Amino acid sequence: MSHPELDDLLGKGWRKPAFVKNALLRWTLIVGFVAYLIAAFMTIEVDWGRVYEGLDRGWAFVLAFTSPDFISRWSDIWSGLLESIVMTVAASVVGILISIPIGLGAARNIAPLPVYVICRGIVAISRALQEIIVAILLVAIFGFGPLAGFLTLSFATIGFLSKLLAEDIETMDKVQAEAIKASGARWMQWINYGVQPQVMPRLVGLSMYRIDINFRESAILGLVGAGGIGATLNTAFDRYEYDTAAAILILIIGIVMALEYLSGIIRARVQ
Numbered sequence: 697m698s699h700p701e702l703d704d705l706l707g708k709g710w711r712k713p714a715f716v717k718n719a720l721l722r723w724t725l726i727v728g729f730v731a732y733l734i735a736a737f738m739t740i741e742v743d744w745g746r747v748y749e750g751l752d753r754g755w756a757f758v759l760a761f762t763s764p765d766f767i768s769r770w771s772d773i774w775s776g777l778l779e780s781i782v783m784t785v786a787a788s789v790v791g792i793l794i795s796i797p798i799g800l801g802a803a804r805n806i807a808p809l810p811v812y813v814i815c816r817g818i819v820a821i822s823r824a825l826q827e828i829i830v831a832i833l834l835v836a837i838f839g840f841g842p843l844a845g846f847l848t849l850s851f852a853t854i855g856f857l858s859k860l861l862a863e864d865i866e867t868m869d870k871v872q873a874e875a876i877k878a879s880g881a882r883w884m885q886w887i888n889y890g891v892q893p894q895v896m897p898r899l900v901g902l903s904m905y906r907i908d909i910n911f912r913e914s915a916i917l918g919l920v921g922a923g924g925i926g927a928t929l930n931t932a933f934d935r936y937e938y939d940t941a942a943a944i945l946i947l948i949i950g951i952v953m954a955l956e957y958l959s960g961i962i963r964a965r966v967q
Contacts, residue, residue, distance in 0.1 A: 700789040753936075761946070762936035766833050769932070769940045776928030777947060783924055787846045788907045791853025798854060798900075799861030806865060806891065815858070822855025827913055831922040842923030849910045849917070856909070860902050861895065868894040897963070904959035908952060915948055 716722040765774070801815030802809045827848055834844035868891065876890035918926020925944060932941040 702884060723924045725810060728938060757938045757941070760942040763939055764943035764946055765937070765939035766943045766947075769928070769937070772928050772931070773925070773940070773944055773947070775809050776918070776925035776944075777951075780911060780918075780924035780926075782949075783842045783845050784907060784910045787849030788853060788903070788910050789815065790846075791850040791906070791910075792857060792903050795854050795857035798858040799865065800887065800891075802858055803865035805870075806887070811849035811958070815862075819855050819858045819862070820849055823859065825851075827852050827917065828920060831920050832916045835921045840921040843924035845914055845917045845924055848922060849913060852913065853906050853910065857899075857902055857906055861899060864898045866902070901959070901963045904955070904962055908955045908959060911955065912948070 714722060716725065736838065757759065787843050798815045798818055801811045802819055804812050807815065829850055831844055831848040834847050838844050838847070873886065873890035877886050881889065914924040915926040915929065918924040918928070921927070929941060929944045932938075932944060
């Protein structure tokens with residue numbers, strides 16, 4: 697049946713309603729938004745001479761990916777990669793272990809109010825501080841090196857995993873949990889048999905995802921002196937060794953893709 701015939705049967709064809717019904721208000725908001733973008737763009741000071749000079753370096757960096765140098769600085773690259781991997785694994789394990797009790801305490805349906813408030817406060821503080829800021833602060837306290845990176849990634853893991861775990865617990869199937877509680881189970885038994893089976897697949901998936909994030913973050917934290925492959929990458933850029941920098945970026949991409957593949961396998965087996 698053609699569309700005109702269908703429209704004749706159904707009446708006026710359905711049209712998606714406008715997000716803002718008042719046309720005058722809608723167009724005022726659009727014009728105001730465009731004017732704001734133009735005004736904001738005009739306040740940006742752009743040195744077009746420096747932009748032109750940077751184009752050559754940018755093109756040289758792009759060309760470096762056609763001939764990445766894995767050999768000349770291999771000892772530095774391997775040392776940085778190993779440091780990043782150790783830092784990522786250690787921070788992820790510690791962060792996950794601490795996140796589980798905090799996630800349980802931050803779930804309103806299983807935790808008493810005082811515990812809930814304290815755990816939610818910890819989650820909020822962890823999520824409020826961006827990793828770079830935490831890393832700069834910890835580098836100032838503990839000095840340059842992987843210790844600051846390890847503590848930063850552990851801290852970030854707690855906020856990330858605790859929040860998502862708590863939300864998962866709050867939306868779990870109450871019937872299954874209540875059935876375990878009605879059988880006379882103690883609190884730990886209730887958590888073990890009523891809550892844990894429902895959230896475990898999600899917890900494993902989130903943990904693998906966080907390991908992936910932590911490895912990528914370890915490459916960034918090195919730029920502020922928190923160790924890892926980021927420090928090696930920063931040194932390569934400082935020396936204009938774009939072929940070495942390209943090799944490092946290719947390795948980072950390869951490891952992240954491998955982690956993603958491994959994460960998919962583990963999630964499929966757990967579920």
